Amino acid sequence: MYFRMITSSLIRRRSRMIVALLAVAIGATILSGLVTIYYDIPRQMGQEFRSYGANLILVPSGDDTVLGYDVAERVKTFIAKDDAVGIAPYRYGTIKVNEQPLMAAGTDINEVKRTSPYWFITGQWPEADKEALIGQEVADLIRLSPGSRFTATGTDGGGNSFSRDFVVSGIVQTGGTEEAFIFMSLSDYGDMMGNSGGIDVVECSISASQTALDDIVSQISENIENVTPRLVKRVTESEGSVLSKLQALVYLVTVVVLLLTMICVATTMMAVVTERRKEIGLKKALGAANKSIVMEFLGEGLLLGAFGGLLGVALGFMFAQTVSMNVFSRPISFQSFLIPATLIISVAITGLACLIPVRNATDVDPAIVLRGE
Amino acid sequence: MDLLELRDISKFYGNVKALQNIDLTVKQGEWLAIMGPSGSGKTTMMNIIGCMDKPSNGSVVLEGTDISKENAKNLTNIRRDKIGLIFQQFHLITYLTALENVMAAQYYHSMPDEKEALEALERVGLRDRARHLPSQLSGGEQQRVCIARALINYPMLILADEPTGNLDEMNEGIVLDIFKQLHRDGSTIVVVTHDPEVAEGTQRTVVLEHGRISRITQNENK
Numbered sequence: 198m199y200f201r202m203i204t205s206s207l208i209r210r211r212s213r214m215i216v217a218l219l220a221v222a223i224g225a226t227i228l229s230g231l232v233t234i235y236y237d238i239p240r241q242m243g244q245e246f247r248s249y250g251a252n253l254i255l256v257p258s259g260d261d262t263v264l265g266y267d268v269a270e271r272v273k274t275f276i277a278k279d280d281a282v283g284i285a286p287y288r289y290g291t292i293k294v295n296e297q298p299l300m301a302a303g304t305d306i307n308e309v310k311r312t313s314p315y316w317f318i319t320g321q322w323p324e325a326d327k328e329a330l331i332g333q334e335v336a337d338l339i340r341l342s343p344g345s346r347f348t349a350t351g352t353d354g355g356g357n358s359f360s361r362d363f364v365v366s367g368i369v370q371t372g373g374t375e376e377a378f379i380f381m382s383l384s385d386y387g388d389m390m391g392n393s394g395g396i397d398v399v400e401c402s403i404s405a406s407q408t409a410l411d412d413i414v415s416q417i418s419e420n421i422e423n424v425t426p427r428l429v430k431r432v433t434e435s436e437g438s439v440l441s442k443l444q445a446l447v448y449l450v451t452v453v454v455l456l457l458t459m460i461c462v463a464t465t466m467m468a469v470v471t472e473r474r475k476e477i478g479l480k481k482a483l484g485a486a487n488k489s490i491v492m493e494f495l496g497e498g499l500l501l502g503a504f505g506g507l508l509g510v511a512l513g514f515m516f517a518q519t520v521s522m523n524v525f526s527r528p529i530s531f532q533s534f535l536i537p538a539t540l541i542i543s544v545a546i547t548g549l550a551c552l553i554p555v556r557n558a559t560d561v562d563p564a565i566v567l568r569g570e
Numbered sequence: 571m572d573l574l575e576l577r578d579i580s581k582f583y584g585n586v587k588a589l590q591n592i593d594l595t596v597k598q599g600e601w602l603a604i605m606g607p608s609g610s611g612k613t614t615m616m617n618i619i620g621c622m623d624k625p626s627n628g629s630v631v632l633e634g635t636d637i638s639k640e641n642a643k644n645l646t647n648i649r650r651d652k653i654g655l656i657f658q659q660f661h662l663i664t665y666l667t668a669l670e671n672v673m674a675a676q677y678y679h680s681m682p683d684e685k686e687a688l689e690a691l692e693r694v695g696l697r698d699r700a701r702h703l704p705s706q707l708s709g710g711e712q713q714r715v716c717i718a719r720a721l722i723n724y725p726m727l728i729l730a731d732e733p734t735g736n737l738d739e740m741n742e743g744i745v746l747d748i749f750k751q752l753h754r755d756g757s758t759i760v761v762v763t764h765d766p767e768v769a770e771g772t773q774r775t776v777v778l779e780h781g782r783i784s785r786i787t788q789n790e791n792k
């Protein structure tokens with residue numbers, strides 16, 4: 198009979214209950230939506246920050262002057278798959294073009310695209326063998342443009358002379374030292390300079406918090422010999438600072454909205470309960486104990502809280518998804534812990550919001566029912 | 571055997587004397603009417619008999635037990651176990667069907683029993699309307715549901731406040747017929763009414779004026 202009474206009250210007093218359900222659902226929506234955004238900000242902003250370039254550099258240490266060719270692969274084992282945005286190994290050497298000494302860099306072009314998305318390319322990235330990307334300074338110096346051909350000459354690691362023809366696929370502008378380099382694939386560089394040396398430096402772009410980065414650094418130091426991992430402080434520290442400020446802001450907004458929502462839900466529930474004082478008086482006149490009345494209203498409140506909370510979880514995710522798509526242009530990840538958390542908070546708030554007016558209403562004099570007041 | 575005894579009952583609301591020195595005895599199986607003009611103290615007396623209010627002075631003895639000093643919780647228990655209330659405004663729970671309204675009284679009393687609740691509705695001629703909500707019932711039908719609800723826990727005293735006050739002549743007749751049948755079955759009924767026709771059907775009429783019993787009339791042929 199208990200469930201029959203509370204479900205009848207919810208179903209047959211639809212218009213009233215929809216108002217209360219909406220109040221709970223809107224509260225739960227805003228809560229779960231903001232918390233989803235709060236937890237997803239580091240990931241979203243981390244992705245944004247990755248466009249500022251590498252945040253971890255690996256250089257040789259100890260007696261070695263170069264890194265092994267497998268260092269990039271070894272480093273990947275310490276980074277979560279989704280966090281490794283790009284890991285670009287570089288080999289550097291001097292070549293001559295038109296008798297001008299220039300710096301050549303052999304690298305994994307596809308990885309560079311990911312580690313250095315901020316590079317402004319006129320023309321296109323190298324896609325085939327014997328294609329090179331030249332810096333703006335180099336282009337100005339030897340008067341090359343996309344599609345131009347040039348011959349690189351020099352001496353390889355074994356002391357033998359080489360001469361290789363390249364096509365300029367594009368010109369890179371960064372406003373930095375990259376503009377003085379000629380970039381080509383590792384295989385082209387190896388064909389030219391030989392493979393007797395190794396990797397000079399590895400640039401890593403990792404989407405992770407400062408703590409996670411520190412953890413990766415210590416793991417690399419402990420597990421890979423003669424490698425010094427260095428965090429690019431200007432990137433990682435400003436990233437951490439901006440992230441923590443942004444999270445603090447969203448946290449503050451979430452708390453304020455949660456408080457306002459709680460007040461709104463509580464007020465609505467109080468109004469819904471208070472307008473049923475006459476019903477409470479009648480039930481008391483019929484001999485209902487205060488406990489029975491409190492349990493009935495609490496049951497209704499808990500059911501409302503549960504339904505509103507469930508609705509809020511779904512709508513909150515849609516809300517967070519919309520915000521994320523509009524602000525970050527990326528889908529948001531669903532936080533599964535929000536299902537029980539939102540449910541528990543919704544149920545607790547509605548339950549509490551019911552209890553206070555019901556407790557007051559149980560003091561109602563049942564005689565008012567007889568008087569028809 | 572006396573079921574209810576009011577001994578020198580007075581009730582004051584501040585300086586207002588709602589009831590003064592009321593002495594009244596209701597016997598087991600008796601059908602009694604309480605009449606009087608507005609403000610005469612009928613409602614106050616109803617509330618005290620119905621365990622919804624306590625007298626300022628005097629004592630209320632129900633089935634040999636003085637209940638005038640009981641606390642609110644005990645009065646609720648007494649009301650639940652021993653008194654069936656019938657209201658002028660029917661006061662059905664709007665979101666429960668006729669059957670569920672009757673079962674609600676069972677639920678607060680002990681255990682709901684659908685079969686028994688249906689039988690109670692059948693007694694007032696409403697078995698076929700058991701699944702209807704109060705809003706789907708006429709005033710007369712709602713009052714009959716209210717009566718079925720009052721009877722469901724076999725109360726020792728049925729207390730009715732203007733039970734025909736909101737009914738047309740035809741429904742008034744139906745409700746009075748039910749009361750007559752209840753009286754024949756041995757129920758003790760106290761009816762507060764303005765309607766002389768209702769009072770005429772009872773065994774005894776108590777008339778209140780200015781909070782005092784002005785006269786008690788033993789009705790003929792009862």
